[in-house]
Amino acid sequence: MKQYDLVIIGGGPAGMAAAIAAYDEGVSDILIIERDKELGGILNQCIHNGFGLHTFKEELTGPEYAARFAQQVYERGIAFKLNTMVMDISEQKVVTAMNAHDGMFEVQAKAVVLAMGCRERSRGALNIPGYRPAGIYSAGTAQRLVNMEGFMPGKEVVILGSGDIGLIMARRMTLEGAKVKVVAELMPYSGGLKRNIVQCLNDFDIPLKLSHTVVDIEGKERVEAVTIAQVGADRKPIPGTEERYTCDTLLLSCGLLPENELSRTAGVELSPVTSGPVVNESLETSVEGIFACGNVLHVHDLVDYVSQEAAVAGRHAAEYIKADAMEKSSGKTIQIEGEGGVRYTVPGFIRPDCMDENLTVRFRVGNVYQNCSIVTYFDDREIARRKRPVMAPGEMEQIILQKKQLQNDVSRVKIVIEPNS
């Protein structure tokens, strides 16, 4: 069996950034395994601009952002296999994969970085009643057809869900000649970035109907009409509020789910909130030497944060391979708990001995909060308070914990959203 120090599952933004960081930390025996025909992952179909403001201080499109990282992978001579599907990861870090050239093969890794990304919630998972004709696409599927293959999946479009991909596709299909009739959003707020609502909907006078959902899909062969209705506080449709839109296409942009089937085969513990692995400060999962980053860990809003997070995972994977981390840890752990609207935190716990000087803790809130603060407590001691004029579930939040503050007596860290007095 071939051996590698580090095997990275996925060659998207997370996998590439992890590989680069691990290499720069001194581990060069790396293999990236990518299922698609090129590095870059989902960025290759995200041809809109808005990527890289944090990382490169300029606004790039998805393929450009991906190309910059791919270039760094090439420059370092990091090995990668394309068109290769990982089929299994064992707890002992044997990775089983397959492609047309090598057939099915196994490699033994000292450490593994999980960077498989996420998938879209399907119509079936949303329990939308109606027929099941052609013309119902997840927004990402439509994006691939339009942006990578040059084909239009429809002419008259209704979009359910105001996630970013849905908003981007509303603009994209409008520019390519389709009529986007309405975007319906179940929640009373949009799950997408403000800039996308402005530039993808408002610019083209596409109405956004908050607190609305699809209650019927008509059409036995191709979609013929979609009915949406307003929902109450219980998110159930309100009878009498139905509006019927004739259309040939329904796009769904109703959330992303970390794709952790492989993590499961390795016995990695998953969080019921994020559907991603539970990780420590080094972004290491419950299985020693298996790390996770990017959208497989938790769904991000900006790719820049994915790259930052993945670099942390890659660097710690390299340290693990060099056996530093094992030596450092005294076994003490501190839980990080989210309260008052903080849905989850990544990482979920810290081993203070293994912590970097500064640790970024990322999280999402469960509702829209205005004039609130993110407050950090060590046990019951308030450590930091940062005012946030607005927070929304569609946007990731973060705080920085400093190692020097986290001294011996702390048993838990609490992050709370509190209204400003």
Added chain:
Amino acid sequence: MYDVIVIGGGVTGCAIARELSKFEGKGCVIEAGDDVCSGTSKANSAIIHAGFDAAPGSNKARLNVRGNAMMDELAEKLDISFRRNGSLVVRTAEQPEEGLRQLLEKGRQNGVPGIRIVAGEELRAMEPNLADTVVEALYAPTGAIVCPFEMTIAFAENAYENGMEFRLETTVKEIEKEEGGYCVRVEKRAADQTVTTEELHTKAVVNAAGVYADVWNNRVSENKIHITARKGEYLLLDKVAGNHVQHTIFQLPGKMGKGVLVTQTVHGNLLVGPTAKDIDDKEGVNTTPEGLDYLPDSAAVSVKNLPLRQVITSFAGLRAHEDGDDFVLGEAADAPNFYNAAGIESPGLSSAPAIGEEIAAEVAAKLGLQKKEGFKDTRKGVQHLAELSMEQRNELIRQNPAYGNIICRCEMISEGEILDAIHRPIGARSLDAVKRRTRAGMGRCQSGFCSPRVIDILNRECGIPMEQVRKNSGASNFIVGKNKEI
């Protein structure tokens, strides 16, 4: 001139066609969909019932028990995914004891082997996730699960290989008695939606037209039948939920009606359903808010802690319910050589092999068809990678590298399997047809990732223009044109 035309390429029509292909004579199956198995046969509980449910002496009881017994050999010979997981009909504390005893007695009369009542620790050990209110159950070890797609397609492919003709996307418009048999007028719709009509002449007709079987019987016979489309809605759960129950869990009918079943599927998903609602539209396969709301509530009567977050799709199918509540089988008294296989609702899938045997024998005897020399009674399905060892896979990939190229990530289906589905007898020409033969698109992402790739493959392999690659039949195209050109 045909000897026999079978109307309907569902499991019943295909089972009959396969049995007919054991005899000499020229036969044809006419199917309105773009593929066999595209009506009732594709959307049901995927159960081979043990046979205790139907009234003793009925067609349903006799053919169900016989069909069930035929399945082991058929599954082996025709390469059909089939497993005897056993079934349990559960009784809750507030239901009367007699109900289950009556069912047991009926099962014994019907000749169902091995049935008995289980309770207490034995029952809990068999199914730890039964609802707490469940007190006992009727256990039928011959209860089984099957892939209805594979079953129907296997019958069809094997019939085809033995000389049966299949006309797909062909709708029967009229049937008239004529000298020496029947004239069947059909309409063929091509992928570009152009329509051609043709008159076919045949000595005999087998009416296996599902929910439309009453239309054709009533066209030639004065013994009118009436079929109601009874809608059944289902929830399908991800394979991570597949082990929530091991057996097929039925409910003893109670105050809430018949109740829904919860079962593992033969591919390891969990299936919940069906509802039962009579509707007017014989193609009304839409799911409804009421149905989707009802399913979890009803399932909770028998099974606790259903992981509903793991639902990956919902669907509805129609059962062909005849007013007489039994299968209508055999030659119509006043229409010689017109054979019905009508009113085939549950346990229709279970009974299909036996119905095929019985009807084909009847037709062959009447027409004086001889047994065919060299009938090939085996068929191999699409070679699934998942069933092979690493060495076997690598040998396959060396021979054909397409087997190393995964197209459907969720079900791990390779390009090689999809090419096989396209290029085999009665090959797939649509995404749904590919899906039913390979499971590509049947997983948790519900074809989000693989559909653009399968569209490309159908375009490349079959020369179907991108704009004409379809989900199934009719105008179910995925793509409406090129960018900036619509």
Added chain:
Amino acid sequence: MAKEIIELTCIGCPLGCSLKVEKQDAEILSVEGNTCPRGDAYARKEVTNPTRIVTSSVKVVGGEVETVSCKTASDIPKNLIFSVIEVLRGQTVTAPVRIGDVLVKNVCDTGVDIVATKEVQSA
């Protein structure tokens, strides 16, 4: 002319501040709601001279794929979005294509080029 209040959502960063711009004729009297100077600048520009980067795709001849993504190299006036798309209709480029290759020079007389955003190798 009367004073006019224009409400905008700032797109400068994910914060998405709600902005109120008070305007009289061509003169901006005030900008409120912004939490940084970029918000102020965005608001002033958005009500006087709104611009956008346009991203789209064009057909590739002789490439390993048939489509390449592209963008305006910098902002163009918002009211020219559809004119730019119109120029791209029927536009083709011959492989190989490199990131930054100019596909259309000075699109719609904006002084801005359309450039490729992805590499496409020859078939």
